[in-house]
Structures are given as C-alpha cells and as structure tokens.
Amino acid sequence: MAKSNAAQRLEGLPRPARKTELHQLDRLIHERMRLGIVSALAAHPALSFNDLKSLLETTDGNISVHARKLEEAGYITCTKRFEGRMPRTEYSLTVAGRKALEKYLNHMEALIHAMRAPAGGK
Numbered sequence: 001m002a003k004s005n006a007a008q009r010l011e012g013l014p015r016p017a018r019k020t021e022l023h024q025l026d027r028l029i030h031e032r033m034r035l036g037i038v039s040a041l042a043a044h045p046a047l048s049f050n051d052l053k054s055l056l057e058t059t060d061g062n063i064s065v066h067a068r069k070l071e072e073a074g075y076i077t078c079t080k081r082f083e084g085r086m087p088r089t090e091y092s093l094t095v096a097g098r099k100a101l102e103k104y105l106n107h108m109e110a111l112i113h114a115m116r117a118p119a120g121g122k
Contacts, residue, residue: 029104033066038101041093049089
C-alpha cells in the first residue's frame with residue numbers, strides 16, 4: 001500500500017517532529033469556537049461575555065456551551081458579578097489555558113513545518 005505524501009514527509013523527519021501529527025492536537029482547543037475564545041483571551045487580560053460574543057460574531061448559546069467546556073478543563077475562569085443591577089460575566093485565561101494554547105500552537109507550527117519540508121526531510 002502506497003504511503004500518502006504527508007506520511008512520506010514525516011518519515012524523513014526526526015522522531016520528535018513526527019509526534020506533531022494531527023491526532024495529538026488538543027481536541028478541546030482545536031474546535032473553531034473554543035480556539036477563538038482562548039485566542040481572544042490570550043490577547044486580553046479579561047473579556048466580558050458580550051465582548052466575546054461580539055468579537056467571535058456568535059450567539060449567546062454558542063459562547064455559553066464552549067466557554068463552559070473550557071472552564072471545566074481549567075483553561076479559563078468565569079467570574080460573575082453585578083454592575084448596578086446588570087449582571088456581568090467575565091472570562092480570563094488561566095495559566096493552564098495559556099500553556100495548553102502554547103502547546104497547541106507549537107504542535108500546529110511543527111505540523112506546518114513538516115508538511116512544507118521537502119520529501120526526505122531535507
């Protein structure tokens with residue numbers, strides 16, 4: 001059975017570069033909306049629910065569901081308070097979330113590098 005071009009490119013790379021294959025990416029962050037949330041929070045110390053909703057151009061439900069998954073994983077924190085009589089929900093990236101994003105970005109960079117490397121790893 002013939003190997004795919006991607007598999008052939010990975011063959012010539014050192015073993016650590018092979019570990020960046022897609023199945024090893026953090027699937028929690030890899031989902032588009034969660035990657036957007038984590039990326040936005042990496043660029044800001046904190047963002048309100050409405051700020052995230054506006055930045056990502058999505059619905060209340062979408063932000064709620066994905067933020068909850070990230071919160072359960074310990075990647076973000078959620079703080080709820082009142083400003084006057086108005087509720088305010090604010091999100092921040094945790095140290096674990098920042099490390100997970102950095103690891104994810106390193107995996108993606110290595111994967112891109114591996115796919116752009118000439119066949120044979122030269």
